Amino acid sequence: MSGMVVSFSAVNSSLSSLKMCQTYISTGMEIVTNVALDLTETEGDLDDVNTLEQVMLEYAVIDREVNHFIQAVEQVTHQIKHEDPEKISELKALVQEKFTGLQNTAQDSDLRRNEKYIQFKENLQEAKKQAGLQSPESNEEEDEMDDDVAVTQSQRNTVCPITQLEMVCPMKNKKCNHSYDEQAILGLIKSRHNQRKKARCPVVGCDNTDIKHSDLVPDTTLKRAIEGRKKQGSNRLTM
Numbered sequence: 001m002s003g004m005v006v007s008f009s010a011v012n013s014s015l016s017s018l019k020m021c022q023t024y025i026s027t028g029m030e031i032v033t034n035v036a037l038d039l040t041e042t043e044g045d046l047d048d049v050n051t052l053e054q055v056m057l058e059y060a061v062i063d064r065e066v067n068h069f070i071q072a073v074e075q076v077t078h079q080i081k082h083e084d085p086e087k088i089s090e091l092k093a094l095v096q097e098k099f100t101g102l103q104n105t106a107q108d109s110d111l112r113r114n115e116k117y118i119q120f121k122e123n124l125q126e127a128k129k130q131a132g133l134q135s136p137e138s139n140e141e142e143d144e145m146d147d148d149v150a151v152t153q154s155q156r157n158t159v160c161p162i163t164q165l166e167m168v169c170p171m172k173n174k175k176c177n178h179s180y181d182e183q184a185i186l187g188l189i190k191s192r193h194n195q196r197k198k199a200r201c202p203v204v205g206c207d208n209t210d211i212k213h214s215d216l217v218p219d220t221t222l223k224r225a226i227e228g229r230k231k232q233g234s235n236r237l238t239m
Contacts, residue, residue, distance in 0.1 A: 011077055011091070018070050022063065029059045029116040033123060033220060040127040041224075049124070060114040064106060072098035115217065123221045158226050160184050161202045167226060172219035176201055176208040179219045189213060 036052040039045070076094045111117065160167045160181040169182040178201055180188075185199075189211060192199040201208040 008077065008081070008088075011073060015070060015073055018066055018073075021066055025059055025063045025066065026116060029056060029063075029120070030220075032056055032059070033116075033120045034224075036120065036124055037127050037220065037224060040124060040131055043131060053120070053124075056117050056120050057111050060111040060117050063114060063116075064111065065103070068102040068106070069095075069099050071102060072096075119217055119220065126221045158222065158229070161204075162188060167222070170219040170222040170226070171216040172222070173201065173208065173211060174215050174217055175211075176203070176206050178203045178206060178208075179222055182216075185211070185216065186213070 032052050032055050036049050039049050039052075072095045076091065076098055080088060080091065080094075157179075158166050158170075160170075161178070162180055162184040165181070167179070167181040170179045171182045171185055172179045180202070188202065189199045198210040199212075200206075201211055
C-alpha cells in the first residue's frame with residue numbers, strides 16, 4: 001500500500017505543476033492582449049494585430065490540451081482510488097485513453113469560446129472604436145457593439161458605481177457589460193451572500209439581479225484608460 005500512496009502523491013504533484021502551467025498560459029495571453037491594444041492605440045500595423053489574434057488561438061489550443069489532460073488525470077485517479085486501487089499500474093494507459101477521448105470530441109469552434117480570447121476580441125473592438133479605426137469584424141459583430149450605447153458609455157466611465165470613486169482595478173460583468181472596482185464588487189457579493197441574498201448590479205436601470213464572482217473578468221481597456229489618464233495628468237504637473 002505504501003507504494004500506491006507514493007504514486008498518488010507523485011500524481012498530485014504533477015497536477016499542481018500542470019495547474020501552474022495554466023497560470024503561465026493565462027499570463028501569456030494577457031501580454032499578447034496588451035501588445036495588441038498598444039498597436040491599435042498607436043495605429044500600428046493591423047496585420048501584426050491579426051497575427052497576435054492567431055497567437056491567442058494557439059494559446060487557446062495549449063490551454064485546452066492542458067485542461068483535458070488535467071481532467072483525464074483527475075477522473076482516472078478518482079476512479080482508481082474508489083473502485084480498484086490495484087489498477088495503479090495501469091494509470092498511464094488509462095489517462096492516455098481518457099485524454100485521447102476528450103481531444104477527439106473537441107472542435108476548433110471551441111477555441112473561440114476561450115474566456116481570454118473573448119476578452120481579447122472585446123477589448124480589441126473597443127480599442128479600435130476609440131481609435132477611430134475601421135474594424136474588419138462582421139456586420140453582426142458591429143451591430144452587437146452598437147446595440148447598447150448606454151452600456152458603452154458606462155464602460156468608458158472610470159468611476160465605480162458602488163464607491164463613486166475612480167476605479168483601481170476595474171472588473172467587467174460578462175452578463176450586463178457594466179464595470180466596477182474589484183474590491184467593491186467582491187465586497188458587495190460577499191455581503192449579500194452572507195445575508196443569503198443575491199447581489200444586484202448597482203448600475204441604475206440594469207436588470208441584472210444576480211451577479212456572481214464567475215461573471216467578472218478584468219476590464220483591460222478601462223484599466224488602460226485610467227492609467228493613461230493618470231499618466232497624462234502626471235505629465236501636465238511636470239511641465
